[in-house]
Amino acid sequence: MTYSVEWHGDGLRVLDQSRLPLEERYDLLRSVEEVASAIREMRVRGAPAIGVAAAYGVALAALQSEGAAPTLRPLAVEAAISELERTRPTAVNLFTALNRMRAALCRSNAADMTSTLIREALRIHEEEKEATAAISSLGASLVPDGATVLTHCNAGMLATAAHGTALGAIIEAYRQGRVTRVIATETRPLLQGARLTVWELLKESVPVTLITDSMVGHVMHTQDVACVIVGADRVAANGDVANKIGTYGIAVLARAHRVPFYVAAPTSTVDLSIRSGRDITIEQRSDDEVTTVSGHTVAARGSQVLNPSFDVTPHRYVTAIVTERGIISMPYSTRLREAASGSSGRGN
Amino acid sequence: MTYSVEWHGDGLRVLDQSRLPLEERYDLLRSVEEVASAIREMRVRGAPAIGVAAAYGVALAALQSEGAAPTLRPLAVEAAISELERTRPTAVNLFTALNRMRAALCRSNAADMTSTLIREALRIHEEEKEATAAISSLGASLVPDGATVLTHCNAGMLATAAHGTALGAIIEAYRQGRVTRVIATETRPLLQGARLTVWELLKESVPVTLITDSMVGHVMHTQDVACVIVGADRVAANGDVANKIGTYGIAVLARAHRVPFYVAAPTSTVDLSIRSGRDITIEQRSDDEVTTVSGHTVAARGSQVLNPSFDVTPHRYVTAIVTERGIISMPYSTRLREAASGSSGRGN
Numbered sequence: 001m002t003y004s005v006e007w008h009g010d011g012l013r014v015l016d017q018s019r020l021p022l023e024e025r026y027d028l029l030r031s032v033e034e035v036a037s038a039i040r041e042m043r044v045r046g047a048p049a050i051g052v053a054a055a056y057g058v059a060l061a062a063l064q065s066e067g068a069a070p071t072l073r074p075l076a077v078e079a080a081i082s083e084l085e086r087t088r089p090t091a092v093n094l095f096t097a098l099n100r101m102r103a104a105l106c107r108s109n110a111a112d113m114t115s116t117l118i119r120e121a122l123r124i125h126e127e128e129k130e131a132t133a134a135i136s137s138l139g140a141s142l143v144p145d146g147a148t149v150l151t152h153c154n155a156g157m158l159a160t161a162a163h164g165t166a167l168g169a170i171i172e173a174y175r176q177g178r179v180t181r182v183i184a185t186e187t188r189p190l191l192q193g194a195r196l197t198v199w200e201l202l203k204e205s206v207p208v209t210l211i212t213d214s215m216v217g218h219v220m221h222t223q224d225v226a227c228v229i230v231g232a233d234r235v236a237a238n239g240d241v242a243n244k245i246g247t248y249g250i251a252v253l254a255r256a257h258r259v260p261f262y263v264a265a266p267t268s269t270v271d272l273s274i275r276s277g278r279d280i281t282i283e284q285r286s287d288d289e290v291t292t293v294s295g296h297t298v299a300a301r302g303s304q305v306l307n308p309s310f311d312v313t314p315h316r317y318v319t320a321i322v323t324e325r326g327i328i329s330m331p332y333s334t335r336l337r338e339a340a341s342g343s344s345g346r347g348n
Numbered sequence: 349m350t351y352s353v354e355w356h357g358d359g360l361r362v363l364d365q366s367r368l369p370l371e372e373r374y375d376l377l378r379s380v381e382e383v384a385s386a387i388r389e390m391r392v393r394g395a396p397a398i399g400v401a402a403a404y405g406v407a408l409a410a411l412q413s414e415g416a417a418p419t420l421r422p423l424a425v426e427a428a429i430s431e432l433e434r435t436r437p438t439a440v441n442l443f444t445a446l447n448r449m450r451a452a453l454c455r456s457n458a459a460d461m462t463s464t465l466i467r468e469a470l471r472i473h474e475e476e477k478e479a480t481a482a483i484s485s486l487g488a489s490l491v492p493d494g495a496t497v498l499t500h501c502n503a504g505m506l507a508t509a510a511h512g513t514a515l516g517a518i519i520e521a522y523r524q525g526r527v528t529r530v531i532a533t534e535t536r537p538l539l540q541g542a543r544l545t546v547w548e549l550l551k552e553s554v555p556v557t558l559i560t561d562s563m564v565g566h567v568m569h570t571q572d573v574a575c576v577i578v579g580a581d582r583v584a585a586n587g588d589v590a591n592k593i594g595t596y597g598i599a600v601l602a603r604a605h606r607v608p609f610y611v612a613a614p615t616s617t618v619d620l621s622i623r624s625g626r627d628i629t630i631e632q633r634s635d636d637e638v639t640t641v642s643g644h645t646v647a648a649r650g651s652q653v654l655n656p657s658f659d660v661t662p663h664r665y666v667t668a669i670v671t672e673r674g675i676i677s678m679p680y681s682t683r684l685r686e687a688a689s690g691s692s693g694r695g696n
Contacts, residue, residue: 214594246562
């Protein structure tokens with residue numbers, strides 16, 4: 001069976017997403033350092049999956065510390081949490097999951113620390129599975145009959161370590177017989193759409209058409225796109241959505257073509273402490289991701305390069321946000337607060 | 349000296365743009381078949397450059413036919429024109445140039461056919477040089493002081509076999525001290541921005557920042573983009589603009605951010621016979637261009653692929669069209685007709 005992240009008692013098995021679709025390789029990570037590298041290098045990626053993997057990383061730190069003096073063990077785990085917090089800045093699920101692990105660490109003692117942290121990580125993973133199953137079902141209800149649905153990047157099983165958010169909803173709607181075709185953007189620079197979303201959809205036998213990011217306008221203008229569904233890396237309290245670079249442009253085009261623009265994301269992605277998208281830190285990644293493809297140089301050398309990994313879509317472009325607790329539309333400020341504040345373990 | 353297309357008496361030397369920036373290789377094309385292949389495979393590309401190369405291709409056909417019976421020679425040249433017309437469908441300059449060559453063929457006789465056709469091709473090339481010089485100068489006047497200018501694809505020396513249109517204007521504005529920075533989109537699938545525009549701007553020492561096509565929205569939202577300037581492959585009588593895929597999305601984003609969106613194109617690109625963008629044929633190219641980069645597979649295999657090479661930007665998104673005969677703004681229908689109908693040799 002295919003999965004992106006799975007706990008194996010004393011290690012975390014992860015599907016190396018950087019090698020897909022050419023190679024389907026699983027690695028067994030046995031230390032928090034290995035988990036941190038996998039997140040940093042985007043071998044594990046996608047906001048919910050990063051949160052889940054980081055939680056297991058903390059559990060691994062507890063396991064690694066078992067030979068140490070009891071008084072030092074919480075410090076080692078706390079250091080591991082700090083290391084994991086520095087891996088990637090934008091997806092809030094990472095911080096939400098690590099805060100929950102920190103709280104679990106506080107309520108544990110030397111005797112039960114490892115088991116408490118493993119249990120909490122498994123619970124976070126289980127909750128993602130339940131949340132994404134609910135999101136898939138709710139999101140599918142928004143898709144009309146015979147729909148062509150457009151999605152960007154990868155918000156599927158790979159990104160969520162569970163059923164997928166945007167892609168979960170699309171696959172569920174397909175199973176219900178309502179999706180004719182999915183348009184997947186390739187999602188430069190790292191091509192998660194071409195590599196991962198196409199791969200996931202073909203595995204589920206969903207008809208998928210690949211386009212470059214630059215074709216979205218033309219496709220909306222010439223084809224009958226029923227709706228856009230994308231995931232999110234962080235949703236601010238006012239409903240502004242940080243998601244993979246390119247999402248904002250798609251939202252503006254969707255508005256120009258009167259195409260509904262839906263965001264599918266668990267409440268673990270909602271960050272009530274962030275007032276608006278302006279305050280969301282946007283990760284800047286290496287120039288190489290833009291100037292090379294699969295290790296081959298594709299650009300003339302010597303220019304400056306920008307490589308923001310995410311952009312912010314202002315809430316006025318978002319038709320609705322599909323969470324596991326319901327479909328939320330404007331006014332987002334009050335409705336997101338209601339939905340997200342019931343969330344367990346929230347607190348940064 | 350660098351050039352994209354140059355006549356050498358009995359052959360056409362072209363810079364192979366498909367190898368740039370890794371290799372700066374010139375090929376001497378000695379037959380119309382070689383010219384047709386170079387256009388089809390986009391070793392020569394860009395609407396004005398295609399027109400110029402095709403005109404020289406007809407001249408080569410006349411040279412090639414010199415051993416044949418005098419009555420057969422016009423048929424051979426006419427067949428060459430037909431072959432060249434089938435190379436690429438969207439850029440109108442190709443058809444405009446070939447119509448001029450056909451007219452020159454009609455007024456020539458067996459004795460002066462070759463020299464007449466060579467002279468007409470040289471004249472077309474010379475006119476592009478004059479037109480793009482005028483466009484560069486007029487376009488530069490639209491750029492405010494200290495401007496960050498965004499451009500898409502490549503509308504430079506390479507694309508025009510002359511001074512460039514959009515890029516000509518940008519470089520001229522830079523020489524006048526008014527451009528701080530150029531943002532160049534990489535322009536998937538064939539990366540003409542990353543490969544060619546960055547290369548041209550660095551040769552001219554213009555500060556250039558490369559982004560993926562998906563970053564345009566984020567860049568307009570977070571940086572102070574003064575204006576967008578792009579080229580065109582065909583301008584309809586109502587001002588709708590066919591240009592490299594992705595242009596339309598940039599125009600919609602420019603409007604959302606109140607950024608002026610300028611199109612720089614010679615009147616040879618204006619097609620008064622086409623009422624609106626709806627009637628412009630959009631070339632669909634091979635799937636491989638999307639699923640591979642530099643010969644390396646980047647997408648999961650088995651999906652459908654769309655690869656429209658161009659899109660249409662409705663004239664309502666176009667702030668002005670810079671032609672060699674002046675800067676044209678709304679209402680385009682009347683003003684484009686005035687500007688373009690004075691054009692010599694026009695007639696399909």
